[in-house]
Amino acid sequence: MTQQAAKLVFWGVRGSTPTLERDTWRYGGNTPCLELTAPDGTSFILDCGTGLRTLGNQLTAQQNGQGIESHILVTHYHWDHIQGIPFFHPFFESQNRFHFYSFQSKYLGPHSLQQVFEAQLSSPYFPIDVTMMTASREFHEISGGQIWDVNGTKITASHLNHPQGCLGYRLDTTGGSIVYATDNEPGAAECDKNLLQLAHDADVLIYDAQYSPEQLASERKGWGHSSWLEGVKIARAAKVRNLILFHHDPDSTDKHVDGFLSAARQEFPATWAASEGMSITLSERGVDVAMRESRLALRRRLRFVATVTGHTEDGKSFEEKATVRDISLQGAYLALKSRPRLQSELRVVIEASDEPSRATVLSLRATVVHFEPGREKDQNGVGVVFIEDPDPGRPRD
Ligand SMILES: [Zn+2]
Numbered sequence: 489m490t491q492q493a494a495k496l497v498f499w500g501v502r503g504s505t506p507t508l509e510r511d512t513w514r515y516g517g518n519t520p521c522l523e524l525t526a527p528d529g530t531s532f533i534l535d536c537g538t539g540l541r542t543l544g545n546q547l548t549a550q551q552n553g554q555g556i557e558s559h560i561l562v563t564h565y566h567w568d569h570i571q572g573i574p575f576f577h578p579f580f581e582s583q584n585r586f587h588f589y590s591f592q593s594k595y596l597g598p599h600s601l602q603q604v605f606e607a608q609l610s611s612p613y614f615p616i617d618v619t620m621m622t623a624s625r626e627f628h629e630i631s632g633g634q635i636w637d638v639n640g641t642k643i644t645a646s647h648l649n650h651p652q653g654c655l656g657y658r659l660d661t662t663g664g665s666i667v668y669a670t671d672n673e674p675g676a677a678e679c680d681k682n683l684l685q686l687a688h689d690a691d692v693l694i695y696d697a698q699y700s701p702e703q704l705a706s707e708r709k710g711w712g713h714s715s716w717l718e719g720v721k722i723a724r725a726a727k728v729r730n731l732i733l734f735h736h737d738p739d740s741t742d743k744h745v746d747g748f749l750s751a752a753r754q755e756f757p758a759t760w761a762a763s764e765g766m767s768i769t770l771s772e773r774g775v776d777v778a779m780r781e782s783r784l785a786l787r788r789r790l791r792f793v794a795t796v797t798g799h800t801e802d803g804k805s806f807e808e809k810a811t812v813r814d815i816s817l818q819g820a821y822l823a824l825k826s827r828p829r830l831q832s833e834l835r836v837v838i839e840a841s842d843e844p845s846r847a848t849v850l851s852l853r854a855t856v857v858h859f860e861p862g863r864e865k866d867q868n869g870v871g872v873v874f875i876e877d878p879d880p881g882r883p884r885d
């Protein structure tokens with residue numbers, strides 16, 4: 489039993505708008521949505537970006553005939569933080585119950601979040617209206633400085649510096665404390681002070697690191713966001729134990745985010761870049777970060793010997809002989825005399841020519857995605873992508 493631990497899962501980490509480009513897949517393209525389960529089992533959801541849809545599917549799959557109940561904290565009403573609402577299936581089941589917390593927007597007036605629901609589920613923007621949302625919904629309007637308790641988890645809200653307003657939240661569970669401070673631009677004295685106070689001594693600070701420090705100082709000044717460097721400064725000043733870079737820019741590729749992370753780690757080693765499917769367990773033993781398997785290409789079992797060099801968790805370098813037990817393969821470029829039909833299937837058997845007794849290394853099923861006539865006679869260039877194989881044969885060992 490993990491009764492003494494709180495668990496945080498990242499369902500959406502991208503800022504501003506979802507991304508589908510392949511070079512953003514590793515960190516993920518869904519907009520902000522986090523799930524926190526307190527040690528007593530109380531469920532919290534932070535923001536309702538597009539990551540909310542996949543969270544809803546998982547909650548539905550796990551509900552076992554019982555109603556779902558959760559406390560949903562919304563930071564603000566920009567699209568990227570509310571766009572998952574119409575696609576969260578548990579809102580459409582009457583046995584489920586949700587408690588919402590958000591601030592009263594001066595643009596919307598009283599019952600701001602109810603108005604957001606009604607506007608999103610209305611003609612001509614959505615096929616059905618809000619009356620189809622049969623789950624019980626209770627709305628709480630809160631403001632900066634407010635502190636309240638939900639089943640033993642203390643929640644603190646604080647205003648951040650963001651166009652049209654935004655709240656940061658701190659949740660002190662019995663397993664540990666997390667601070668969710670996204671969509672914040674540093675430089676407004678009052679909000680800077682709020683944030684330091686909110687983040688003080690937290691186990692985990694999730695912070696807006698949308699831009700590079702250079703962008704933040706120039707063309708993106710005034711857009712309401714921040715950088716990894718500001719995150720590092722706040723993490724140090726507030727004495728937080730772990731910093732999570734969050735709200736990645738839609739135009740930041742995985743490589744850009746890798747760069748922000750490694751720069752931040754030079755300054756503040758306990759830094760992580762939020763990635764979809766990442767989870768953090770908080771308990772008296774400290775903070776444990778885990779990642780979902782993110783290899784997307786076809787996987788095949790095999791055995792190779794490899795020499796692996798790198799750094800351990802505590803920063804020591806190592807080198808060791810290891811066994812590669814499976815490998816992900818995306819495709820290959822083949823020189824062929826034949827001209828295979830585009831979008832047809834091939835079988836590619838890769839052989840180790842220097843080892844005649846065990847010649848077959850891999851037998852792979854492939855689909856033809858590219859063809860070009862070769863420069864030499866009888867030599868065509870054929871691109872293939874490997875696909876799932878119902879009969880992959882025995883792995884070589
Ligand atoms: Zn945002």
Ligand SMILES: [Zn+2]
Pocket residue numbers: 564566650671712
């Ligand atoms: Zn925003």
